[in-house]
Amino acid sequence: AQRVTQPEKLLSVFKGAPVELKCNxxxxxxxELFWYVQYSRQRLQLLLRHISRxxxxxxxxxxxxxxxxxxxxxxxxxxxxxxxYYCALSGSNQGGKLIFGQGTELSVKP
Amino acid sequence: xxxxxxxxxxxVLKTGQSMTLxxxxxxxxxxxxxxxxxxxxxxxxxxxSVGAGITDQGEVPNGYNVSRSTTEDFPLRLLSxxxxxxxxxxCASSPPGSPLHFGNGTRxxxx
Numbered sequence: 001a002q003r004v005t006q007p008e009k010l011l012s013v014f015k016g017a018p019v020e021l022k023c024n025x026x027x028x029x030x031x032e033l034f035w036y037v038q039y040s041r042q043r044l045q046l047l048l049r050h051i052s053r054x055x056x057x058x059x060x061x062x063x064x065x066x067x068x069x070x071x072x073x074x075x076x077x078x079x080x081x082x083x084x085y086y087c088a089l090s091g092s093n094q095g096g097k098l099i100f101g102q103g104t105e106l107s108v109k110p
Numbered sequence: 111x112x113x114x115x116x117x118x119x120x121x122v123l124k125t126g127q128s129m130t131l132x133x134x135x136x137x138x139x140x141x142x143x144x145x146x147x148x149x150x151x152x153x154x155x156x157x158x159s160v161g162a163g164i165t166d167q168g169e170v171p172n173g174y175n176v177s178r179s180t181t182e183d184f185p186l187r188l189l190s191x192x193x194x195x196x197x198x199x200x201c202a203s204s205p206p207g208s209p210l211h212f213g214n215g216t217r218x219x220x221x
Contacts, residue, residue, distance in 0.1 A: 009150065034209060044200065044212040086152060096141030096204045097168065100152035
């Protein structure tokens with residue numbers, strides 16, 4: 001079955017602390033993995049996609065095919081990082097269809 | 111560019127009423143899709159379209175209809191609203207092989 005799992009509903013850290021949002025997936029094939037972010041009552045925005053291998057707003061994510069994981073990391077969290085984060089998966093030629101995880105709410109405290 | 115525009119932003123319906131959630135994009139994207147966002151469940155795909163005249167069901171299509179008569183528009187119809195359809199609805203579009211662009215969402219409450 002195709003599935004994306006984000007085991008933490010809420011992650012609370014202090015400003016300046018490292019943060020890791022976990023994402024595991026199940027997919028028979030070669031998926032493309034994404035992280036989307038949703039700031040309070042705003043639209044979802046793309047944060048990262050694994051094929052880009054870039055860092056956005058200090059966040060990075062590495063696709064680990066052996067562990068079927070795509071964890072999102074940032075060495076020093078900022079208060080403005082507080083948001084809802086969704087990991088998502090797309091198969092090849094899937095017509096814009098994404099499978100989303102349940103989401104993790106990140107709260108960065110001052 | 112306006113991007114992906116959803117109307118209305120908020121809607122309250124009574125059980126059994128019908129309504130259409132509007133979605134329009136001005137980026138000439140081929141792919142469009144509708145998701146619903148529920149607490150603890152992430153976003154789930156309702157219907158999607160890979161081009162004008164082509165639609166298909168997603169994970170949770172029951173109770174919803176769609177059509178795609180033009181590239182720009184992809185309305186979502188609720189034929190007989192139920193409390194279980196209380197949710198936030200997001201429309202998205204993309205070119206093939208590219209990430210989705212989302213609208214601002216429609217918050218629907220069915221009483």
